[in-house]
Amino acid sequence: MLMPILQEINAEFNYLPEDVLQYVARETGYPLSHIYKVATFYGSFSTVPRGKHLISVCLGTACYVKGSERLMEKISDRLEVKVGETTRDMRFTLKPARCIGCCGLAPAIMIDNVVYGKLTGKEIPKILDKYKAG
Numbered sequence: 270m271l272m273p274i275l276q277e278i279n280a281e282f283n284y285l286p287e288d289v290l291q292y293v294a295r296e297t298g299y300p301l302s303h304i305y306k307v308a309t310f311y312g313s314f315s316t317v318p319r320g321k322h323l324i325s326v327c328l329g330t331a332c333y334v335k336g337s338e339r340l341m342e343k344i345s346d347r348l349e350v351k352v353g354e355t356t357r358d359m360r361f362t363l364k365p366a367r368c369i370g371c372c373g374l375a376p377a378i379m380i381d382n383v384v385y386g387k388l389t390g391k392e393i394p395k396i397l398d399k400y401k402a403g
């Protein structure tokens with residue numbers, strides 16, 4: 270019962286605002302500590318405001334050995350944002366991921382729910398530009 274509620278809040282606000290979580294605790298009877306435990310366990314949730322688009326750079330073994338760290342640097346430089354942070358315009362949040370389940374496409378990144386694989390780094394500007402307008 271709690272997960273669908275949190276997913277709906279996340280879909281509405283793109284993160285889980287504290288005052289809304291307090292409201293959920295009051296209305297459902299779940300302790301706030303339990304709600305935070307769930308909210309912080311899943312990477313798809315955030316308790317701080319996030320950008321419109323979430324960029325997950327896979328740093329899992331298959332991607333790491335094929336240079337995903339360089340992809341992370343390139344994205345970070347291009348967007349002028351540090352890993353784990355959100356761009357000033359609130360358009361992108363850049364995060365590391367352990368494995369996004371596409372090891373055969375290493376190195377891979379995921380933007381929202383779209384996977385981009387076998388990247389060399391040259392494609393990064395074009396990929397990011399697709400999300401700058403929308």
Ligand code: FES
Pocket residue numbers: 327328329330331332333367368369370371372373375377
């Ligand atoms: S290690 Fe990157 S997708 Fe699995």
